[in-house]
Amino acid sequence: MNRLVPQRLWTKDFIGISLCNFFLFLAFYFLLVTLPVYALKDMGATAGQAGLLTTVFLLAAILIRPIAGQWLERTSTRLVLIFSLALFTLPTFLYFLADSMPIMFTVRFLQGLGFGMTTTVAGAIVSNIIPKERRGEGMGYYVMAANLAMVLGPFLGLTIMQNLGSSAMFVTNVILAIGGMIAGLSLKLPKETKEILGPISLHPSGMFERSSVPISFIAAFLGLSYAGVLSFVSVYAESLDLIAVSSYFFVVYAAILLLSRPFTGRWFDHYGSNVIVVPCVVIFAIGMFILSMTTTPLMFLLSALLIGLGWGTLFSTFQTIAIQDAPSTKRGLAIATYLSIFDFGVGVGSFVVGIVIAGIGFQSFYGYSTLYILVGLGLYWFFYGRKIENRMTEQVAEK
Numbered sequence: 001m002n003r004l005v006p007q008r009l010w011t012k013d014f015i016g017i018s019l020c021n022f023f024l025f026l027a028f029y030f031l032l033v034t035l036p037v038y039a040l041k042d043m044g045a046t047a048g049q050a051g052l053l054t055t056v057f058l059l060a061a062i063l064i065r066p067i068a069g070q071w072l073e074r075t076s077t078r079l080v081l082i083f084s085l086a087l088f089t090l091p092t093f094l095y096f097l098a099d100s101m102p103i104m105f106t107v108r109f110l111q112g113l114g115f116g117m118t119t120t121v122a123g124a125i126v127s128n129i130i131p132k133e134r135r136g137e138g139m140g141y142y143v144m145a146a147n148l149a150m151v152l153g154p155f156l157g158l159t160i161m162q163n164l165g166s167s168a169m170f171v172t173n174v175i176l177a178i179g180g181m182i183a184g185l186s187l188k189l190p191k192e193t194k195e196i197l198g199p200i201s202l203h204p205s206g207m208f209e210r211s212s213v214p215i216s217f218i219a220a221f222l223g224l225s226y227a228g229v230l231s232f233v234s235v236y237a238e239s240l241d242l243i244a245v246s247s248y249f250f251v252v253y254a255a256i257l258l259l260s261r262p263f264t265g266r267w268f269d270h271y272g273s274n275v276i277v278v279p280c281v282v283i284f285a286i287g288m289f290i291l292s293m294t295t296t297p298l299m300f301l302l303s304a305l306l307i308g309l310g311w312g313t314l315f316s317t318f319q320t321i322a323i324q325d326a327p328s329t330k331r332g333l334a335i336a337t338y339l340s341i342f343d344f345g346v347g348v349g350s351f352v353v354g355i356v357i358a359g360i361g362f363q364s365f366y367g368y369s370t371l372y373i374l375v376g377l378g379l380y381w382f383f384y385g386r387k388i389e390n391r392m393t394e395q396v397a398e399k
Helices: 002-007 012-042 047-074 077-097 101-129 132-164 166-185 210-239 249-271 274-292 297-324 328-360 362-398
Strands: none
Touching (some): 012 132, 077 101, 210 274, 274 297, 328 362
């Protein structure tokens, strides 16, 4: 009976940190689609300035994550969590005072720091809360909270802005941030004894967890293709005269994740990452191929289903791999490494993808992405897959 207790996944703390993650990303996606519109219409910003609002936010998150990861090694996890939640929440009140673009950029940068820190510490907390034997399943559910926020955030933001105005938009943003803070502060974290280390290092060897770097680059490599979906799928749908169903793309994406998560996470825990990664990369590639050939609403939504099942599962799987080989004291740094490299890759990727699409068009880009994704499968197999396969074979032989 006692042997089953450590395997319990749905504890109060796991639910709390998952809700915290949900509110963080809901607030992020909420402003992602509404703030550029507000800047253009209400502040007289240029299109370039409106786009920079997201860039500044993500740049701050990328810069702070390696430092936050090191801080977790040296300081109480709860202290870092409280500080990062406060840093994310307080700027939401400053949006009401931002009456010029320089001030708005400053507020976005500050909140980006809070977002980068909070997602890092939350990732470290959840990796320690989840039982080792259910890590794939638990991390899958945790990441799914962000996937659901990706669907609900833009819908909620645009609905409130169009019907209630910008003031209601900023009030809602405050409420979402406070919701994340309440969920985070509800956690009962164990007392820790931190090893006495030197000052935080700005050298790359101290800012990144070495064991997490290869899988982080593979995730960023594949994420470049997904950046083309995230940033341009609605524009692509409009060019195909499918704008009526474009809003359902990420609804289908999230729905298939919700339905598949109980199975994919358990398979990862029982059979290893290859059983998940290899078929999901292939499914992702097929989804992109169908997207490139889309002419009907059915094909468009079928591509959403396959891309959601493929890429949506891969992201959480890669994050689990990133923390799996890291020492328990380095999990915060491992999460920071993974998210920083991934966000940088997707951020640069969105810019590169925009240039490529301008040159060859949507259909060609999504079609060539099929081959690009399969190259990513080769990289995964070279760095991880074959080693895991050999390890699994050895374990079977020993039994």
